[in-house]
Amino acid sequence: MTQAQGRLETAAPAAIELRAISKAFGPVQANRDIHLRVERGTIHGIIGENGAGKSTLMSILYGFYKPDAGEILVGGRPLTIADSQTAIRAGIGMVFQHFKLVQNFTVLENIILGAEDGRLLRPSLSKARGVLRRLAQEYELNVDPDEVVENLSVGHQQRVEILKALYRQADILILDEPTGVLTPAEADHLFRILEGLRAEGKTIILITHKLREIMEITDTVSVMRRGEMVASVRTAETSPEQLAELMVGRKVLLNVQKTPATPGKPILEIRGLRMADAAGVERLRGIDLTIRAGEILGIAGVSGNGQTQLLEILGGYPEKGSTLSGEIRMNGVPLPVAGAACNAAERRRQGLGHIPEDRQAEGLIMDFAAWENVAFGYHDAPEYGRGPLMDRDAIRRDAEGKIARFDVRPPSCDLAARNFSGGNQQKIVVAREIERNPDLLLIGQPTRGVDIGAIEFIHKRIVELRDAGKAILLVSVELDEIMSLSDRIAVMFDGRIMGERLPGDTTTGDLGLLMAGVDAAPQTQDPPSREP
Amino acid sequence: MDLNTVLQILDSAVRLMTPLLLACLAGLYSERAGVFDIGLEGKMLMAAFSAATVAALTGNVWLGAMAGLLGALMLSAVHGIASITFRGNQLISGVAINFLASGLTVLLGQKIFGLGGRTPSLTPGAELEAQVGPFRAWLSGIMGPDTAGWLTTTPRMTGITLPFAETLGNVPVIGPLYAEVISGHTILVYVAFLMVPLTWWVLYRTRFGLRLRAVGENPASVDTAGVSVTRLRFAAVAIAGLLCGLAGAYLATGLSAGFVKEMTAGRGFIALAALIFAKWRPWGALGATFLFGLLEAVANRYPNLDLGVITVPSMFMNALPYILTVIILAGFVGRAIPPRAGGEPYVKER
Amino acid sequence: EPALIFDLGGKFDKSFNEAAFNGAQRWAEETGGTYKELEMQSEAQREQALRRLAETGANPIVMTGFAFGDVLNQVAPDYPDTQFAIIDMVVEQPNVQSIVFTEEQGSYLAGIMAAQASKSGTVGFIGGMDIPLIHKFECGFAQGFKAAKPDGRVLINYTGTTPAAWNDPVKGGELAKAQISQGADVIYAAAGGTGIGVLQAAADGGILSVGVDSNQNHLHPGKVLTSMVKRVDNAVYDTFTNGVEPGVKVMDLKAEGVDVAIDDNNKPLVTPEMQAAVDEARAKIASGEITVHDYMTDNACPVQ
């Protein structure tokens, strides 16, 4: 294909070779005529925008999806991978982007599932226990084999997935965005393991969005764009800028342009906010935060440390059955933290906007048309209707404007949200929330699953809102995004604010330590600084 | 209430709970594998009809029982094809199966026997003989009159007296308990009770059970482990069919002697409620169905419960199991968490 | 051409619809005539069926079941030339004959027999759906039984409150077993399809049972003490043969409208004393010396 690929070819049979793979989901062409060659004993990176088709390609390799066309060679021999069983037998293991674990099974049960040794469980379990102990020592992958998976942290769940693959004696290990859920330290640990595996002669395919990781660990890298494989090159012979350009198809500005903040009066004040979920587990252990008009407060942290709960509580819909205490004030007015008065609709009336973390599950009704989604959450607004009835024309006019201003593609009001691409779905949510001109905007993972071009656009609009004197609370797991967008950074760990930093005064390493619960600069920790 | 009364009520409860228990375990297999099943009622009815029909035509209850299993299995296949293969709505499929059974049984019954959907009574007599006669004659031609006669004179299940029931009967408390309550039921009662530990063992001690539970919690985990979700779910639905088949056969050939239209009378729904009450666990199923059986037995024994101040009318006593179900579901036994993938067809590609 | 309409239970209900069907069949066989028959599918069809039959010229039109009463009252005046007969209900119209049965009298005789046959002094009654009509059977039975055994005991159960109560032999059997365990040794079932389970359980349990409506003695020869027969077949047969005489026709003991069935199947069970007691009671009822209370008149039963 490309010149780069030509140079990769060697005499020995490749561990994996894909030829002319295509796959469509209904009208969506997820993979188109893909060729890929991965050499034995190497780490091969795959990058590409969201929706580029990376996961689909790997799922085909693993027998989860069947390709519409194309051929797969494993170890030089053609193989029809009809199901995952075939892939496993061929020595392929995969750690999915969304883990495929049975939440209420123990680690051990999850490991042997599908790889049992006989009809009875007991022998399989005891054998697996032994193997697990050996693997744990060999690769520093410690997990309690008898712990129920839902009680494990995400990082540990990932370990279980890796152990599952190793238990099945995988020679070729596919990892789909493994570091998205890890702290920098955990990610480093994972990379050490991967290097160890490579040293043993195993082959690894690593999907990631993070160019830094590609440069750090891979031997070769392939770039996908809109379902096609646009390049395969040796990592040593390329650069992040070149990769980014290959990914998006044009030059990208990786930095946000913004002027220094001019914070005004406090908009949101949180004091001693505590929350225990329905099971009684403390998710927030005393949060103190202040956000002022005209500033962006970024909250960094590995997901699962209480950010979701914080956003939900502020958004007015704390988890069912949870117990809450503490104080929240908006524009100086105390807000109810629990009970019937604590309601998302009421919060919106008080001037709150909210771009939720999970747009597909929360921010949109996937089966509703775009125009209906523009009214979603504001369907009670007086301009959207008369009395109990809604005014479709008014809403549609409004929606058309928003769609045009936010360059949603295709610019169709009647298309169901499900049929927009992820980035455009996110634009609908962002348009709806930002154009309401809220005093306080909560943003969770604004650019998750959004292509680089749209990221630029969304970032610009967030900064504009700040410059209009609004307060913004930004939660993101992407450190780069936090660093470039925030005026002030708070790091959450285990339901607490571990510390606050100014973007100019900190490094990713420093933040990474905080995210792991280690405070390298204790002087700022106690009490948490409330004044900017 | 003396000991004897208690024993009689318990004895009755055991009989009444047996079809519930079998149906409940049927639901358990199906729902543990992620396929909801409100068609238990229909499958039981179909099984009761098939069992009674074949027993009436052949004079052999074991052939009848086989037919019962087949009848229920057929409806299971419909449910499987609708909800697994074609990923249809499992509730709707269940509703359709209930209608189908209720119509087909009468239609076929009327066609075969012309008794308005009833089968002949399975007690030796002229009505039965008219049906069995030709079959016996035909069989005699093949294997001789003795064998044929022997094969065609067990139209319904009879109770089994367990060993030592007589001798132990004199031991206080335990003796009568053994002799009255435990001994003397038809074989399917013992099968039903043995199904409880067996189900527990299959579910928690075998590879099949592990996979079954996994497919009801997260089918993708099973799929990516290289095991077929479809095959597992079909197996579970088939087992559910077999158990419903036993329940139906017991109703028509064990507890009563013949089929009467709509004879399941809502037991499938009670079994479903018991399943939720049992939180989808085998031993829980035993406890829940025993409770329902006991309630009905008590209501039978005390049709107008005289509480001194007021007399509870029989209509209330008859509705008691339903009222109690609602009260139980209202969460007085804690929230029951169904299998997480329950009710959802497994869809890989949209 | 005469016509017969069955109530919702359908003509094979093993009960009075079936008896009506048998009467019509007998007429057809004996006279070689033909008749129209209809089975109800829903409440709304009652009127439809009546009118359709009347318009096609059927005459007389016989219908079974009290549920037709209300509709017939509306329809009959519209077809003054058509003759109607309704069983189990009184409808006062010039072209309607109302045929009612004194089930309490037949049940009374069954009670007498049960009292004679019972050794334990305890007998049982199992009704289907808990409605007044069935209480009429219950009350007559209890009166007869108590008349013969004043200190005896009658156990009473009803199967349920939904139409399913007519079709639950399992429950019927279980109720019978519960009564047996309380000492009942004769059980009277007035419960449609549910009764099949009662008779079965009684036969299995080695006690006697009493059938209802049709002669059910043959179901378990030697184990069914008797059946309280309601000669709906005779009523239909008579109407088909002789036409309708407007007014109320009471099919009581005297008119052989109700009786206890004694045939080859239960002969051995009927002792001479029993036969004598029944005959005596029958005569006394016929002569008016004994009046059996009808539950329907005041919703109450003098004995309990």
Added chain:
Amino acid sequence: MEKMPKWADVLLTPLISLVLAMAISALVILAIGESPWEALTTMIDGALGSSYGWGFTLYYATNFIFTGLAVMVAYHASLFNIGGEGQAAMGGLGVALVLLSLPLPHWALALPAAMIGAALFGAAWALIPAWLQARRGSHIVITTIMFNFIAAAALNYILVNLLRPVGSMDPASARFPNETHLPKLSDMALSLGVEWGKNTPVNISFFVAVIACVLVWLLIWRSRLGFEIRAFGKSEPAALYAGINPVRITVIAMLISGGLAGMMAINNVMGEAERLVLNAVEGAGFIGIAVALMGRNHPLGVFLAALLFGFLYQGGGELALWTSIPRELIIVIQALVILFTGALDNMVRVPLERMFMAMRKRGA
């Protein structure tokens, strides 16, 4: 972007499913030794061949419109209301109590009063399952089934012991006063000088049902409440995010649903029987499920599906009246219609989608 045109989705798929269901039904009829063709003609003739047949078809359809709408409204909130049977039965009680206790001089007054009674009782019977679902997570499918049984028991008790006139054998209430009798469609036609549907039970409730279709359409697709119901039904987390209270919506949707089911009583109890009889609902609550599903949960679809089931009911009734085919055949046909249009939907839809995709590819 859509896989196939909307008309194919809402019309073609159910139509093909229906044809399949009918084909299997024909096989069943053959299996019991009867002629499917004769059966079909008897049904069509009996149900649609005369104004008389139409009168009954429309009467049954009216029942099914109400119960179908009831299932539909709940379904949009993703609640599966199997309790239409009990709710409609309770609606009947509401109608009877209103008409027997209030001195209403004219049907024009009696109708709204009875509607309120019917809706209130039906809604009340749906309230407890709704509340239990919303608050306690008790599965509404099970609780509504239980409430059907409980309603039957309660109604039996009330009819036999409280509402039955003394001396009547019939477990039924007294007749409603003559002034409250609803005008029949045949009377209305007659006053226009047309002889139509003489002696058929279809009455003014049919128009109420049609109006109910329009109102439900307005509710679901044009009102803020409907927006909330649909949003909640599609995604509970999203509803929470938008400030839609799940308990409130669950309860409201079920109240409306139960109210609609209860309103059926103005047709069968007030319009037809003119008194409350035991088991007056006769399974219409369950048919409502099929009607809603076949009607793709849209009022227009519900209306059409109710007509179809009205046809099946009346045609099937005629079948059983005039041929030797047992009436249970109708139940089998209904089951097959539910199975094919409801549960085996994808069997037809997926190949159709493929066909349309292939056509589009070729066209493009």
